[in-house]
Amino acid sequence: MRSDGRKLIKKTDLLPLLIIVSVTFLLLFAFSGEKPGYAEIYHNGELIRTCSLDDNGDIYVCGGNVRLTVSDGGIFVSESSCPDKTCVRTGRIHTGYQSIVCLPNKLLVKISDDNTNSNDIDVIM
């Protein structure tokens, strides 16, 4: 018997665990959006540009520290100066309620259906 008498798992744990799992699935269901077709790029909380996901090409943001690639109706970070590369490993996003965050570069990319301020993409290739 341990000094604090705690158990590994109890029957009463099942309810909170079940609630956590159901909330997860509920949110996953609620957050599965349609395909809006635009990407909004925020730096330091400000919208710096919007681009259409129908285009293909690269966008350099945060003073050239981050390279975003738009292809096949999605967007992903293809290169970043940050140490962790979490943004690169997030991979491609293409539907609503998805975002890519790069904390060291204070960058956030989200999908949106709003095409106001949409600029033409700089096609590098």
Next chain:
Amino acid sequence: MKLNPYKTLSFYTAVMGVMLGAAVMLTILESQLSSFLPAGIRLGLSNVVIMTAVTAVNIPSAFILTALKSLFVLLTRGVTAGAMSLCGGIFAFTVTILIFRLTGSSYILMSVLAAIAHITGQLLLACVITKSIYTLYYIPVYLGASAATGICTGLVLNAVLKHIKILHINSDIR
């Protein structure tokens, strides 16, 4: 009178050194393992050390370990990672001590809730850093991941505490 070796300051210092070493090692191991997991998800193995400290040593020691672990992250992985580690660590530590002191909750539930607290702290800090609420889109993925990793760390914590008991580390150590 014979001195009880388990109640000396030297013993306490040695135990804290070993625990900090374990926390740091697990932090390194975790960042290696995280390349096999979806982006940003970590197992939270080093949190096992913090929960062990709360359970088997005492609360101030657990806080010191949380702070020193984040200092290590700050020195090795930069300011952002260090701040994220500290913020998540403090949230997880707070929830752990509240559950430990106020409830008789099991280890599994305690570590699942600590994992959720950890990610809540990090997402809130991410909101502050990016000055945007859209980082919260990560909630569903991280909530599910927290439940899974929390169960794993709960099992590890339980296994560790079986052996820690042999060391007779109690809250009255000093």
